[in-house]
Amino acid sequence: MDKVSPFRARAPRLAAAVTGLALAATACGGSPAPNAASTRNVRPAAAQSPTPALPRPTGPHAVGRDTLNLVDDHRRDPWVPSAGPRRLMVSMYYPARPGTGGDAPYMTTEEARLFLQVKAPGSPYPPDALARTRTWAHTGARPEDGRYPLVVLSPGLTLPRATLTGLAEDLASRGYVIALVDHTYESSGVTLTDGRTLACVICDKPPAGGTPAIARSRAKDVSFVLDRLTARSPAWPNSGMIDPDRIGMAGHSIGGNAAATTMAADHRVRAGVNMDGTFFERLSPNGLNHRPFLMFGAAHAAPGGDKTWTQAWRRLNGWKRWLTVADSDHGTFTDMAVLNAWAGRPGPGISPERAEAVTRTYVGAFFDRSLKGTAQPVLDGPTPGNPEITFHNP
Numbered sequence: 001m002d003k004v005s006p007f008r009a010r011a012p013r014l015a016a017a018v019t020g021l022a023l024a025a026t027a028c029g030g031s032p033a034p035n036a037a038s039t040r041n042v043r044p045a046a047a048q049s050p051t052p053a054l055p056r057p058t059g060p061h062a063v064g065r066d067t068l069n070l071v072d073d074h075r076r077d078p079w080v081p082s083a084g085p086r087r088l089m090v091s092m093y094y095p096a097r098p099g100t101g102g103d104a105p106y107m108t109t110e111e112a113r114l115f116l117q118v119k120a121p122g123s124p125y126p127p128d129a130l131a132r133t134r135t136w137a138h139t140g141a142r143p144e145d146g147r148y149p150l151v152v153l154s155p156g157l158t159l160p161r162a163t164l165t166g167l168a169e170d171l172a173s174r175g176y177v178i179a180l181v182d183h184t185y186e187s188s189g190v191t192l193t194d195g196r197t198l199a200c201v202i203c204d205k206p207p208a209g210g211t212p213a214i215a216r217s218r219a220k221d222v223s224f225v226l227d228r229l230t231a232r233s234p235a236w237p238n239s240g241m242i243d244p245d246r247i248g249m250a251g252h253s254i255g256g257n258a259a260a261t262t263m264a265a266d267h268r269v270r271a272g273v274n275m276d277g278t279f280f281e282r283l284s285p286n287g288l289n290h291r292p293f294l295m296f297g298a299a300h301a302a303p304g305g306d307k308t309w310t311q312a313w314r315r316l317n318g319w320k321r322w323l324t325v326a327d328s329d330h331g332t333f334t335d336m337a338v339l340n341a342w343a344g345r346p347g348p349g350i351s352p353e354r355a356e357a358v359t360r361t362y363v364g365a366f367f368d369r370s371l372k373g374t375a376q377p378v379l380d381g382p383t384p385g386n387p388e389i390t391f392h393n394p
Helices: 012-017 109-119 127-131 161-173 210-230 254-265 307-315 336-342 352-371
Strands: 062-076 085-096 148-154 177-182 189-191 197-199 242-252 269-275 293-298 320-325 389-392
Touching (some): 085 210, 109 127, 148 161, 148 254, 148 352, 161 242, 210 254, 242 352, 320 352, 336 352
Parallel strands (some): 269 293
Antiparallel strands (some): 320 389
């Protein structure tokens, strides 16, 4: 939860909390201390493997991945105007035919180097090992037949899009097309197709308009991506897989705030998820025009914590849920729990496997309900198989 400004000098508590991989967003709030029972789920050093490995996707489909370099000729970059038009790197995940395509890398080595430089200065972990994190998608894989809902994913500030790979792969395996967006100059580093890697510009210095301006800019980024994916001459050769009437968005941290901001500005996005992000850009009193929204946060996101969640809850006027995860922290909803454990520096009480599992379960169930129209009892109330989840209805 973005309980403090993400533009303060990198929080000392992050370096203190994780001296190996400091893989929690700069904007995160405090983490609850693990209790004795939850600590039993944490394995001490996952560095038995030379590289990290993401959990296998849970759906029936194999997963393909393509990478798009999209340039908005009608919009100058908001953070570096001298760079010219706004340029975005987007990873497209999709249901694919088994046995086709090649292994998809997690990130480039230079992206990994900058990530470690920002999150764990002086870290002994080699960037190439992080870059080779085991994924399940295949580049250039042949797409499955059919039309699928589209879900846009937006990462937290300073975090490259790769940190939502586990969720992207899982949703694609369950029958979704995923557009995972890297918001240029907002992550530790993004490598373009021409080989250049652009570092973060606004991570330590607020832009004009402060944090709400980031959410509004991301809404413009996402609307542009939707334009390019659903145009008569689309940017992605497999755009015929996308059902333009079933589009959702989920984001982590400021990306979660951007999901709501995008829905408010773009009627094409029919459902949204905020994963542990403060609503810096507040919802209007009209809410989101009766569209479904999931507020899914760490333990500190319970009522009485972030006041912007209480305000947003009151203004949401469609189907809604407010869920929190016990013994979790800001990175629980990303791949960072897995990466931290690999580095031998596990986070709070929830294990990396459960962190990935509960995120996939509840985000997937939300979109299955909202975009596919299938009943999802797991969203109706507490279930014995998911004791970490608390439902709130203040």
